[in-house]
Amino acid sequence: MTKTAMTRDPNCPIRGILDRIGDRWSLLVLDSLVDGRQRFTEIKREIGDISQRMLAQTLRHLEQDGFVSRTVYPTIPPRVDYELTPLGESLMEPVGALVEWAAANRTAVRTARENYVPPPAQVAL
């Protein structure tokens, strides 16, 4: 491959997108929506170790970016469904490729980490 479209500009819109999905929970939440719409508690149960606070916050961000849509049913008790938008679905293609790469190469990375020896502070001349 060749040089990507990233720039040094801290306001680079591409970095703005990668920063969002690069946080602790976004990919997990998106992944749990790949098989179809889910309600708040279902997502939370599936991920397991996410707090209510972070799930709500993550969903707001994904909604704001246009990756997820939110549907409220005014019932008692309330019910809220979340679902990937077409934009979100299209995002999951390259994301899926990256995750598959990580799965396929996890052994190589683990081996590299185990065998790594930090460089000496300075080179003897």
Added chain:
Amino acid sequence: MTKTAMTRDPNCPIRGILDRIGDRWSLLVLDSLVDGRQRFTEIKREIGDISQRMLAQTLRHLEQDGFVSRTVYPTIPPRVDYELTPLGESLMEPVGALVEWAAANRTAVRTARENYVPPPAQVAL
């Protein structure tokens, strides 16, 4: 696409990889190496707003994961070259696809962000 290989396990090796490249600088550093080997100062100048401290730390992590190799020339002044390994080059394929997605869809995301209205705290029944 279908469900990815991510798990809820916080020690999931796939998340271990994504967490690393999802930090503030790793992708930028990798990107500056796709065109060939570079020395420390060249990378720093190309990225611009990265501190010496964070560049050194990021390079250590990428080295530890096996994505980047480090070559020291025992000269005065010292010279250190960094280069993508085959593993690092292969990583840049899915990463590049993701970056290209971000570039192609940046307008859609920006529009979504601008038009977003946060949901009301509660639904009136």
Added chain:
DNA sequence: CCGTATCCATCCCGATACTG
């Protein structure tokens, strides 16, 4: 030139408590 060490501000995120 290529780092490391230290200090410090900030942000992220978990825990907890509370509400419609």
Added chain:
DNA sequence: CAGTATCGGGATGGATACGG
């Protein structure tokens, strides 16, 4: 059920100074 409000510890990262 589906959130919001608040607090606090830990991680992240910038600035600076220093060293081989």
